[in-house]
Amino acid sequence: MNNIPYKIYLDEAELPKQWYNLRADMKNKPAPLLNPATLQPMTAQELSGVFCEELVKQELDETTPYIDIPQEIQDYYKTFRPSPLMRAYNLEKALDTPAKIYYKFEGNNTSGSHKLNSAIAQAYYAKQQGLKGVTTETGAGQWGTALSMACAYLGLDCKVYMVKVSYEQKPFRREVMRTYGASVVPSPSMDTAVGRKILQEHPGTGGSLGCAISEAVEVATSIPGYRYVLGSVLNQVLLHQSVIGLEAKTALDKYGIKADIVIGCAGGGSNLGGLIAPFVGEKLRGEADYRILAVEPASCPSFTRGKFAYDFCDTGMICPLAKMYTLGSGFIPAPNHAGGLRFHGMSTTLSQLYHDGLMEATAVEQTAVFAAAEQFARIEGILPAPESSHAIKATIDEALRCKETGEEKTILFGLTGTGYFDMYAYEAFHDGQMTDYIPTDEDLAPGFATLPKV
Amino acid sequence: MNNIPYKIYLDEAELPKQWYNLRADMKNKPAPLLNPATLQPMTAQELSGVFCEELVKQELDETTPYIDIPQEIQDYYKTFRPSPLMRAYNLEKALDTPAKIYYKFEGNNTSGSHKLNSAIAQAYYAKQQGLKGVTTETGAGQWGTALSMACAYLGLDCKVYMVKVSYEQKPFRREVMRTYGASVVPSPSMDTAVGRKILQEHPGTGGSLGCAISEAVEVATSIPGYRYVLGSVLNQVLLHQSVIGLEAKTALDKYGIKADIVIGCAGGGSNLGGLIAPFVGEKLRGEADYRILAVEPASCPSFTRGKFAYDFCDTGMICPLAKMYTLGSGFIPAPNHAGGLRFHGMSTTLSQLYHDGLMEATAVEQTAVFAAAEQFARIEGILPAPESSHAIKATIDEALRCKETGEEKTILFGLTGTGYFDMYAYEAFHDGQMTDYIPTDEDLAPGFATLPKV
Numbered sequence: 001m002n003n004i005p006y007k008i009y010l011d012e013a014e015l016p017k018q019w020y021n022l023r024a025d026m027k028n029k030p031a032p033l034l035n036p037a038t039l040q041p042m043t044a045q046e047l048s049g050v051f052c053e054e055l056v057k058q059e060l061d062e063t064t065p066y067i068d069i070p071q072e073i074q075d076y077y078k079t080f081r082p083s084p085l086m087r088a089y090n091l092e093k094a095l096d097t098p099a100k101i102y103y104k105f106e107g108n109n110t111s112g113s114h115k116l117n118s119a120i121a122q123a124y125y126a127k128q129q130g131l132k133g134v135t136t137e138t139g140a141g142q143w144g145t146a147l148s149m150a151c152a153y154l155g156l157d158c159k160v161y162m163v164k165v166s167y168e169q170k171p172f173r174r175e176v177m178r179t180y181g182a183s184v185v186p187s188p189s190m191d192t193a194v195g196r197k198i199l200q201e202h203p204g205t206g207g208s209l210g211c212a213i214s215e216a217v218e219v220a221t222s223i224p225g226y227r228y229v230l231g232s233v234l235n236q237v238l239l240h241q242s243v244i245g246l247e248a249k250t251a252l253d254k255y256g257i258k259a260d261i262v263i264g265c266a267g268g269g270s271n272l273g274g275l276i277a278p279f280v281g282e283k284l285r286g287e288a289d290y291r292i293l294a295v296e297p298a299s300c301p302s303f304t305r306g307k308f309a310y311d312f313c314d315t316g317m318i319c320p321l322a323k324m325y326t327l328g329s330g331f332i333p334a335p336n337h338a339g340g341l342r343f344h345g346m347s348t349t350l351s352q353l354y355h356d357g358l359m360e361a362t363a364v365e366q367t368a369v370f371a372a373a374e375q376f377a378r379i380e381g382i383l384p385a386p387e388s389s390h391a392i393k394a395t396i397d398e399a400l401r402c403k404e405t406g407e408e409k410t411i412l413f414g415l416t417g418t419g420y421f422d423m424y425a426y427e428a429f430h431d432g433q434m435t436d437y438i439p440t441d442e443d444l445a446p447g448f449a450t451l452p453k454v
Numbered sequence: 455m456n457n458i459p460y461k462i463y464l465d466e467a468e469l470p471k472q473w474y475n476l477r478a479d480m481k482n483k484p485a486p487l488l489n490p491a492t493l494q495p496m497t498a499q500e501l502s503g504v505f506c507e508e509l510v511k512q513e514l515d516e517t518t519p520y521i522d523i524p525q526e527i528q529d530y531y532k533t534f535r536p537s538p539l540m541r542a543y544n545l546e547k548a549l550d551t552p553a554k555i556y557y558k559f560e561g562n563n564t565s566g567s568h569k570l571n572s573a574i575a576q577a578y579y580a581k582q583q584g585l586k587g588v589t590t591e592t593g594a595g596q597w598g599t600a601l602s603m604a605c606a607y608l609g610l611d612c613k614v615y616m617v618k619v620s621y622e623q624k625p626f627r628r629e630v631m632r633t634y635g636a637s638v639v640p641s642p643s644m645d646t647a648v649g650r651k652i653l654q655e656h657p658g659t660g661g662s663l664g665c666a667i668s669e670a671v672e673v674a675t676s677i678p679g680y681r682y683v684l685g686s687v688l689n690q691v692l693l694h695q696s697v698i699g700l701e702a703k704t705a706l707d708k709y710g711i712k713a714d715i716v717i718g719c720a721g722g723g724s725n726l727g728g729l730i731a732p733f734v735g736e737k738l739r740g741e742a743d744y745r746i747l748a749v750e751p752a753s754c755p756s757f758t759r760g761k762f763a764y765d766f767c768d769t770g771m772i773c774p775l776a777k778m779y780t781l782g783s784g785f786i787p788a789p790n791h792a793g794g795l796r797f798h799g800m801s802t803t804l805s806q807l808y809h810d811g812l813m814e815a816t817a818v819e820q821t822a823v824f825a826a827a828e829q830f831a832r833i834e835g836i837l838p839a840p841e842s843s844h845a846i847k848a849t850i851d852e853a854l855r856c857k858e859t860g861e862e863k864t865i866l867f868g869l870t871g872t873g874y875f876d877m878y879a880y881e882a883f884h885d886g887q888m889t890d891y892i893p894t895d896e897d898l899a900p901g902f903a904t905l906p907k908v
Contacts, residue, residue: 005466006532012459078460079544079835090533090607108562110837110872152832153544172626172877178884179831377633378606381533383564418564420874423626430632 007084008251015082016246017069019239021058022277023349024065025284028356030235030348031323033059034310039454042320049221050228050319051236054125058236065281067239069121076120076153080109081243085251086380086415092399094379099402101395102259103415104248104275105382110176111146113385113417114271115231118240119146122229123154132225133157137187137212139166140340140387141173142417143231148180159226161187161215165206165335173421187212194218194316209343210329214316232268233313233322233347241274248412249278259290261398263413265390266294266303266361267340269347275414280358292359293398294350295390297369299437300333302326302346303354303361305444310454311345321452324351331447334437337366340387344447364393365436370429372396373419385417386425461538462705469536470704471523474696475512476731477689477803478519479738482810484689484802485777487513488764493908496774503675504682505690508579512690519735521693523575530574530607534563535697539705540834540869546853548833553856555849556713557869558702558729559836564630565600567839567871568725569685572694573600576683577608586679587611591641591666593620594794594841595627596871597685602634612636613680615643615669619660619789627875641666648672648770663797664783668770686722687767687776687801695728702866703732713744715852717867719844720748720757720815721794723801729868734812746813747852748804749844751823753791753891756781756800757808757815759898764908765799775908778805785901788891791820794841798901818847819890824883826850827873839871840879 023029032041047056058067069077088101106114126134133156138144144160151158160182167174167186174184187207188195194214198205205211213230220228231237252259262279264272272294282288296303302325312329313319326345333342346354353359373389375396376382384392391413402409419426428434477483486495501510512521523531542555560568580588587610592598598614605612614636621628621640628638641661642649648668652659659665667684674682685691706713716733718726726748736742750757756779766783767773780799787796800808807813827843829850830836838846845867856863873880882888 006529007466009463012461075460079540086533110831110835112874149835153835171881172874175877175881175884176837176874179828179837179880181832374633377564378635381564381603381607383630383633420566420626420630423629426633427625427629430629 004087004255006089007086008255009084010082010247010251012078014250015074015077016243017074018066019069020242020246020277020281021061021065021067021239022281023062023235025281026352028352029062030352033320033322034454036312036317036321050217052125052129052131052227054128055122055236058239059234070124073121073124077243080116082247083108085248088380090379091376095396095399095403097399097403098406098408099399100408100410101399102412104244104412105415106244107382107385107415107418111142111149112420113142113146114241114244114274115143115146116149117243117274118231118237118270119150121240123147123150123156126227126229127154127156131227133159134227134229135159135216135220136229136231137161137209137216139163139209139342141166141170141421142340144182144184145173145176147229148177148182151182152180158182159219160184161189161212163187163207163209163212169424170421187215189215191215192218194318198315206335208315208332210315213314214318217314217318232270232343233345235349237270238273238277238347238349241270242277244271244274244414245277245279248275257410259412260409261291261293261411263293263295263391263394263411265341265387265414265416266296266346266350267387268343269350271414271416273347273350280353283358293394294359294361295394296361296363297337297341297390298363298365299337299439300327300342301363302344304363307448307451308351308355309451311451313345321454322348324348325354327444328447328450330450336435336437341390362394364390365438367429367434367436369393370426370434382415383419384415385419386422388414388416391415458541458709460543461540462709463538464536464701464705466532468704469528469531470697470700471528472520473523473693474700474731474735475515475519475521475693476735477516479735480806482806483516484806487774487776488908490766490771490775504671506579506583506585506681508582509576509690512693513688524578527575527578531697534570536701537562539702542834544833545830549850549853549857551853551857552860552862553853554862554864555853556866558698558866559869560698561836561839561869561872565596565603566874567596567600568695568698568728569597569600570603571697571728572685572691572724573604575694577601577604577610580681580683581608581610585681587613588681588683589613589670589674590683590685591615591663591670593617593663593796595620595624595875596794598636598638599627599630601683602631602636605636606634613673614638615641615666617641617661617663617666623878624875641669643669645669646672648772652769660789662769662786664769667768668772671768671772686724686797687799689803691724692727692731692801692803695724696731698725698728698868699731699733702729711864713866714863715745715747715865717747717749717845717848717865719795719841719868719870720750720800721841722797723804725868725870727801727804734807737812747848748813748815749848750815750817751791751795751844752817752819753893754781754787754796755817756798758817761902761905762805762809763905765905767799775906776802778802779808781898782901782904784904790889790891795844816848818844819892821883821888821890823847824880824888836869837873838869839873840876842870845869
């Protein structure tokens with residue numbers, strides 16, 4: 001018998017007291033955000049119009065490797081962390097693989113995902129600054145739920161612009177946010193100049209994350225006492241999400257386990273960046289080697305088919321320019337794609353790491369992802385989110401490769417959340433009505449045409 | 455600072471290896487099930503037509519205090535247990551109460567509730583007996599989901615009769631069960647004689663648990679290789695659910711904490727019976743004293759307004775008679791009532807304990823329950839199931855009483871599950887469209903008229 005338990009829980013005393021800032025160990029730093037008007041790096045002062053001051057500091061800090069987690073955030077983390085590091089004994093057995101599979105499960109909180117790790121941090125700093133509230137966008141709804149929870153806890157007002165197609169397909173998500181006191185607006189809306197413009201140009205559009213971002217930013221910068229917060233892409237978000245990787249690493253170290261491969265799904269990069277942070281840190285410092293694998297949807301393939309270029313993060317082109325792997329801010333993902341991971345760009349930090357060959361990426365198709373999700377649910381019990389299931393699919397493929405080669409690799413993957421609010425997508429899958437979509441080069445061209453000339 | 459963590463997790467080695475059979479310590483045993491035809495106690499042989507043999511043994515065993523948990527069930531438990539014992543620091547602070555509040559949270563698994571504890575046990579024994587599959591009913595859907603998960607894991611066929619109103623209001627629950635490979639039929643259905651009869655007499659009925667039970671039993675007893683399994687009420691279910699109380703007790707003992715009051719919601723009694731088992735055991739053996747409080751909906755008040763009498767467990771009157779607090783098998787709960795806890799009867803074990811003055815009961819109204827649920831969600835983070843929120847409401851009332859009197863009572867309550875699939879009910883609450891219903895004595899009369907003359 002193996003003495004590694006099914007679930008490794010750290011004690012409260014073992015929880016991280018500092019976040020790890022991966023950029024401090026990177027030789028090639030991620031390129032700075034640029035002011036879209038001047039094409040000069042955004043200053044702290046410029047960013048402070050949009051973001052809280054402390055978060056601006058974190059966004060720009062490329063040198064401090066460890067940043068203290070304020071006690072109040074640590075206390076809130078204790079209400080839902082540590083998340084368990086699970087050993088997938090049943091999956092290993094079902095696949096008959098010599099590989100050892102671990103997953104860090106972030107879904108055991110009401111937001112249903114890892115998003116709460118950064119939501120509470122961003123809400124905390126907004127509160128510290130004496131703000132009245134925050135605005136944000138949400139796609140699949142995890143981020144909006146997480147932010148609503150954090151704001152309810154701290155007594156902050158919360159306005160969420162929710163991608164219209166998700167708003168309509170996920171009324172339950174909306175009700176969860178309302179339970180926590182948030183106001184939820186389908187985007188594009190008539191509330192904002194950018195929303196009205198998009199509705200005029202594309203009547204009946206289901207919206208996009210990029211468009212919802214534009215609306216949330218417009219509102220945050222036009223109402224006094226409000227700032228904008230974002231659930232992915234930004235350096236500050238990856239910083240907060242490092243608790244995922246730090247906990248996972250501590251749990252593995254405790255049992256003397258060395259991962260060979262670390263796998264995560266990639267939309268904007270929040271989960272992946274957090275999960276891999278301490279592993280990539282060791283890699284950058286030459287202390288250990290790991291294979292790092294990003295898994296993205298074939299229908300929105302920023303890493304595998306995007307360009308490494310400066311681009312807008314939003315459709316309205318009012319946000320700073322970020323240098324990243326991108327399909328262009330004008331890229332609209334296929335409506336048939338379920339769940340998140342629909343963002344046209346990617347974290348600048350992860351983009352730089354990928355560009356420098358420190359990580360790999362692969363793209364997987366939707367029906368294969370849902371087949372892996374259902375297989376996983378039946379074997380491991382947990383009903384995974386569509387996003388997380390991208391990592392499951394890649395993990396199963398890797399474990400089956402180990403079966404062929406006989407290699408006893410240790411795989412760690414990020415199970416970012418649960419699929420309880422994605423049952424329409426599961427229903428489509430069960431009814432054989434789910435389709436795959438792999439854009440042709442021609443399909444991608446309109447998005448690339450929106451790339452700014454920088 | 456307090457050295458009790460927000461969440462107490464036991465180690466795998468500390469998990470229960472035996473279930474606790476409360477009946478062994480009861481002086482007044484629960485009355486036996488009667489054969490409805492002969493009015494004689496049901497024999498093991500008679501019960502074996504409906505239930506697996508090992509489960510029949512457990513159902514009838516009134517003398518063995520501890521029963522070994524088979525290793526395979528223990529292993530499955532490890533995939534989702536231990537459940538955390540949470541210290542409600544934030545709720546205590548928000549209520550400004552000297553009371554210390556703990557809750558055993560059973561919602562961190564895909565079934566969303568404690569139901570999985572018994573589902574895996576019942577499915578395991580069915581598999582051991584070489585059966586092909588099992589049938590059951592489900593109301594709110596937690597039990598059906600739990601059984602689907604257990605059957606998927608063990609490779610058993612699973613047929614679920616789902617109360618029609620829930621089937622229609624909760625399409626997502628149905629899809630979760632389909633994900634795990636179960637077949638889900640809205641009840642009453644045309645599949646069964648009893649279903650056809652009820653549809654003829656009450657066309658357009660939304661169904662009831664009692665009716666769904668009748669259908670599931672009819673199918674189980676008419677298809678070879680199938681047996682019926684039940685998620686509540688039965689002694690065997692309370693036995694399996696004792697893991698809740700045993701874990702909670704071990705966790706409290708580990709930190710030297712003595713509960714004064716143990717509070718749980720009561721529908722058929724599965725959660726309450728499991729949670730209170732070791733505490734009532736100590737009480738019965740004269741080792742310690744606890745106040746035990748059952749909380750039921752005012753719209754379905756079996757304990758507080760029912761009769762202690764022999765009654766059918768199902769509407770079709772094909773099940774054995776059980777002596778319990780009951781509103782009559784003909785009682786149809788008001789359609790406005792959200793969530794579970796709609797069963798007309800109550801566990802025979804709990805009924806006997808209540809009759810003997812070993813526990814108390816109280817009834818609470820629906821809108822007050824949802825107000826408590828929302829308050830709890832905002833403060834503690836977890837979005838509770840409507841069922842569990844009955845216990846939350848009673849706990850908050852008790853904590854506020856402590857505030858008045860200054861008593862530093864230690865309260866333990868059972869948070870049986872999450873409300874992710876109950877967002878229509880939350881929506882009705884948010885929109886001010888939720889109503890209360892307290893039946894008059896006249897409303898209860900038709901149910902009592904269906905009580906058999908025993």
